[in-house]
Amino acid sequence: MPESAWKFLFYLGCWSYSAYLLFGTDYPFFHDPPSVFYDWTPGMAVPRDIAAAYLLQGSFYGHSIYATLYMDTWRKDSVVMLIHHVVTLVLIVSSYAFRYHNVGILVLFLHDFSDVQLEFTKLNIYFKARGGSYHRLHAVVADLGCLSFCFSWFWFRLYWFPLKVLYATFHSSLLAVPDIPFYFFFNALLLLLTVMNLYWFLYIVAFAAKVLTGQMRELKDLREFDMAEAQSPKPSKAE
Template sequence: MTSQISTGWPDLSVKGGLLRQEYVVALGLTCCVPILRYVLHGAVFQPAARRILKTDAFTKAGSVPIKLLRLVDKVCESLWKLTVYATLLALGLYALHDQPYLTDSTEFWTGWPSQNIPAKVKLYYAVEGAFYTASVFMLLFWEERRKDFHAMLLHHVATSSLIAVSYFFSYARVGSIVMLLHDPSDVFLEGAKICNYADWDIPATSLFAALLVSWLILRLVLLPFWVVRSCLFGVQDVLGYLPRYNTLMSAVLCLLIVLHIYWFSMIARIAWDKVTTGSASDTREDED
């Protein structure tokens, strides 16, 4: 205990080799993500997008309107993200449903830094890290740039960095909860966007309402007042000291919260337009 109080640093001498292996696995998964997306884009998402939009323009002779091509690409992008986020949510619930720290924040720190991380939680970490790391490059070189491009890029960089660093410094319990709090809202968001593209008004409105509520509760209440509060204050109650670089981890989480407030203001604006005018459009869809 004395050495922990003086350093606040997890002992990596024993698990250093294992850490390297796990990061290599995560890097391999990162390289597979764009390949998987490319295969699904042509084999699954494009045909599905054309059916969702109910257009036969691709089967008729002549050129396809540019506007329609862009709309198909947007639906394909949302289908990809919906597939990924739904998979991550299912994997997260499977990995964390029986972990005591899912409901008790003091368990974030019990036994730190030598905490046992189950294999299923390690898998959840690796898949989440691979997706967000690959998303940085896909955002730069693949996806259409929208008005919040720089905020989204900052979000992906901060998230992938937080995943990698939190695992390295034995913050996997905190990190896995943060990831689980993020996934449901993303599922609702991409589902609402697909319904909006297809002019399915009732499903789009229902999913948008679920997005609004989940974003508020998970990202703007539980994340700051449960997770970040535990990082800033609860950790000292359990361990009796503040781990080294705990402030840095908390700062990155606070950065994510600031970004969530920015996006929530956009969501609230869309909701207000819907209530007051009966119609709403996503300002992110406009190009820079």
Template sequence: MVQVVAVFFVLGKGSSYGLGSVPPRTASLALAGAIVAVFATILLVKHVSVAVGSVVSRYLFPGDPLKKLKSLHKFRDQMWQLAIHVSMTSLEAYILFYEGGETVSWYSNYAHLWVPHPHAQNGLCAQTPQSIQLLYVLQMAIWIDTCFGHRFLEERHKDYFVMYLHHVVTIALVGVSYHYNYTKIGTIVLFVHDASDVPLDLLKIFNYCQLEGPKGLFLVELDYVLTVYTWVHCRFYLFGLLLFRGVICAPREVALAPQAIAHQVVPTTCEPRYTVCMAGYDKARKSDGFGRGHVKGALLGDGSFDVRRSFDEMGWGSHECLPVYWEATALLSTLQLLHYVWFCMLINIILVKLTESTEWHDSARDVYEGESDEEAEADPKPVAAKKAD
């Protein structure tokens, strides 16, 4: 609750860095409306999922796996998560690969994520596209609603506290990214996470429906392999590179580069001017070349930037040109640690299945799902019973 109040306070206060085409009052009202609209949509998806899931489970799935109320509730909760992740992934893909052609190069040149510098991406000269404004308002509303639902409405899993920390960190990251206009890097971070969540949502849904083995067309087994692959590729490889190159190295390369003098413009005339970030640049210039991690004749993104040298010359404290640099790095690093926690749970599912010869849904229940008292009484110690057989 405190964090939500802080979000509305920051939006209402406004920011010289933020999305210049959206007045603070309008942004606050848009977020409030989005929270209500997203919550209503979630309720609608839940009701439809319960109705459709009950019928499909009864007539199509072997053994009617959703006949237990607890299983049906978990299926319902995961269906709206799937709907959210698919819709957000589609919007983010549209922004990155259709609208923002230059953003596609982030795979090979992370410095492009910070050109123009976020200080120059607002106001009259370079307004943030409406699609990104829509994305951020929706994402903030989704995570606020998700955090509320996780705390008060949804069934609890064994990663309850890990997921709750994830919600809190994500709300903070979306708010910081919006306030300081770090929208290029923020959109990609959201895309990498949402895209990799889709196979995971499907895996949980297939597991609740017990679509494993030949009767379930091996959907659980196939999607498990896909989930592990996308998790490693998106959360460890892409996000790991994004965290180190795009968040730790690239902003310092751009903000401290000789070309940075043209990264900010006068709002009324749109003419280049020296940024306040570079006010002390001449003091760091060396007689035989450039300082701050750059060498003489260097071009932005040519690979010659030495991030360690930039820290040695400019110090390890926060730089005036990179607000909340270390705070954002710490929040993103926390997300990466949580990725490892969930990956260990994913791997543990297959280990339990192989070592104890259980079914997939039993392995997932032991490692992740947990069970209610109602389920325990209705189906006591299913794994132990299988071993006895």
């Protein structure tokens, strides 16, 4: 539970700050995605408010790589999770270095929202059985959070992300800067991020199918992977 509480607060803070940048300032990137490349020049100054978000997120994903390798329980998708963290950190560092930070803020905003809901739902799953008794309020909130998480994952990562980010990076970037550097490099990483979002969405669909068909009555993490079971040798025919 402490890990989920920490992650919930972190993602909530990061997403709220990204939302503030996109909706509480003069940045038009969400409503006008092609604007991320307006007036782009190599070596342009990075605004301090965006640089602060980059520093925070870069530090987090740097730690996440270490945590996945040496601290977290190994799961079915841990390899994909590790690739995700590496790709994200490379995108953060390289987009800052080559001044694609406007796109980066949009990417972070669209990805952090579902993580907020995921950790919030996990917390309520823990709370519903705390103290050896059943707490119905937390159970209802966990169920609603699960539904909201499924919807937000699709809407933010699989609908808005291609609609706003990929459209801007694949199409609008060439219109604004015809010879924009590292075009294929950044778009390849963003496509890889999209593929991983689709991969995890399969887990979400599998989870929903189990709930709807009655195969699962309690919320559980489909990512759980029993390492002892996976590593134990199967009995041979001779045995």
